[in-house]
Amino acid sequence: MWRLTKNILPTRANLHKKGISLDLQCPLCHHEVETTNHLFLHCDLMKLTLFASHLGSHMPLQVDLFDWILSWLTCHDTLGTQLFCTILWKFWAARNNVVFRGDKLEPVCLVDEAMSFVQEFNDANPPRRGRASLPLITVTPPVSRPSFSVFVDAGCNLNGPTVWGLVLKNHDRITTFSACKCDDIAVDPIMAEALGVRWAIQFVREQGLHSVCIFSDAENVVNCIANKVKIDAIEMVAQDCRELLSSLPNVSVLFVRRDQNIDAHNLASLARLVGNQTWVGAAPNASVMSNYAENSATNCIVFGCFPAFC
Structure with missing residues (x-):
């Protein structure tokens, strides 16, 4: 990370500055000169790698690479943060x-x-006793011993479609209902996440559920x-x-x-x-998802799916 933030990684553009004659095109996407900025912010394979991760992130538009890393x-x-830094390190090694x-x-x-590296590192370095955990950010006071938990997430591309996933679990953490939704619209990631939370709230109301916690990994949306x-x-x-x-x-x-x-x-x-699909009971397992991928008539690729797909 230090070499990356100092822009001294031996990318082809940096090697050219030192007088080395070589092909300057990115060896991964072959679209642009391989600068540090291109490789870690604009390269197609870096975009796919980040979206395939559990971060589920999209590259920000018109942002400085080093400001993005600092954030x-x-x-x-x-x-x-651990996963983000490890992905950058692994991506350079893979390059x-x-x-x-x-x-x-x-x-x-x-x-x-x-992800395996981060998990292994954390297993070998457990948190110190007494370290405070991060507080939950809530819209209303957290429901005490909720009967249900709803987890929602979103994904989008600049040209669409926008997709969402929703999982309902009972108080024993057993999945009782799953759904995914796809809409041919192009929105920013933050809007996709906000629409996902609204979908989850509407779902809770339509199903007449009581004592529910809705979970989103979009902290800025929850705060808003x-x-x-x-x-x-x-x-x-x-x-x-808020009105719902x-x-x-x-x-x-x-x-x-x-x-x-x-x-x-x-x-x-x-x-x-x-x-748009719904399932009563547990979410589709890896084998079911694999069958969907193999039998699909489209040329889509599932990113961020179960480890069995690598």
Whole structure:
């Protein structure tokens, strides 16, 4: 990370500055000169790698690479920061394997390796006793011993479609209902997440559920709905959410870490293949998702799915 932020990684552009004559095209996408900025912010394979991760992130538009990295290094999501840094490290190593060994870079396999590395590191370095855990961010006071938990996540591309996944679990943490939704609209990631939370609230109301916690891994969206921050881009949707919640006194909206929202994330990815679908009971397992992928008539690729797909 130090070499990356100092822009001294031996990318082809940096080697050219030192007088080395070589092909300057990116060895991964072959679209632009391989600068540090291109490789880690604009390269197609980097975009796919980041979206395939449990971060489920999209590259920000018109942002400085180093400001973007700094925002991850200073955020409150410790696991997200670890995973982000590990993905950058693994991506550079994979790039070198492409250049020097002729390997193929597989985004899903790369992020699985990164997640396994982070988990192994944390297992070997447990939190120190007495370390305070991060507080939950809530819209309303958290429901005590909720009867149901709803997890929701979103995914989008600049040209559409936008997809969502929703998982309903009972008080024993058993999945009782799953759904994915796909809409041919192009919205920013923050709007997609806000629409996902609104969908979850509407689902709770339509099903007549009581004592429910709705979980989203979009902290800024949860804060906006809670009136803790103002985000003009989603204010109208946030207002809709607040009005819906006002009629549901035993429903809370909470922020959850990305690694605890994997089921909803995977269902959002699955929506790219199957469109709008619902399931009574547990979410589709890896074999079912594989069959959908193999039998789909589209050319879509599921990113961020179960480890069995690498």
